[in-house]
Amino acid sequence: MNDKLWNEVDVYIGRLVEQEDALRAALVESAKAGLPPIHVSPAQGKLLMLLAQVQRARSILEIGTLGAYSTIWLARGLDPDGRLLTLEFNREYAHVARRNVARAGLGTVVDIRVGPATDTLRQLIRESHPPFDLIFIDADKASYADYLEASLQLSRTGTLIIADNVIRKGAIIDAQSTDANIRGMRRFFERLQNEPRISATAIQTVGSKGYDGFAIALVTSG
């Protein structure tokens, strides 16, 4: 088993995914603008869209926009008249993301809020923002436990919380790790385990993004 084979299989799976032009363009324009290629894969993006559809999502929160590739996938899964709010602290990335979102015809559906996610989340909680139907956590890995905490405060019974990059080539099981990202991710897992309001799992993945994985958590009581 190797990365080359995983990548070839992801290309094969890509035939199922039917990626629209605006999504392809978002990747091309993000690369041109020098954004790091750390967006979800097409197969993962389609999963996000399907989960939004299953969830009948009318409001989605995304933490970590980059060039809005995952944003566009998620927004495509929204119910008619649904809205998506996405948080990004890098002004240049947000600028690229806005162009990509506009090209996808989602300018009035997607709201990109620039600033440290923790600040924006605190503001949303303070303003008693109505609960989101789906929350996608994909920003700095060290803060995932904090993002989960804030997400719970912006959730209702039935909210689906998805977190990307929770396996990190298996590094997640290293209890001695001094890496802030791994330590943060382990705090996130502990929080998931100890939170009675949540029912959760994590799935390991291989593919064009290497060896990683995602967590899915359902808020089972408010």
Ligand code: SAH
């Ligand atoms: N969801 C995107 C990828 C996001 S990459 C996709 O799959 O297409 C992670 C993003 O989180 C980066 O753009 C980074 O700038 C942003 N980020 C990192 N730390 C942040 C913070 N504290 N607040 C807000 N955004 C942050």
Ligand code: DHB
């Ligand atoms: C990184 C971040 C991501 O969201 C991702 O999917 C892959 C890598 C990173 O910061 O390295």
Ligand code: MG
């Ligand atoms: Mg990610």
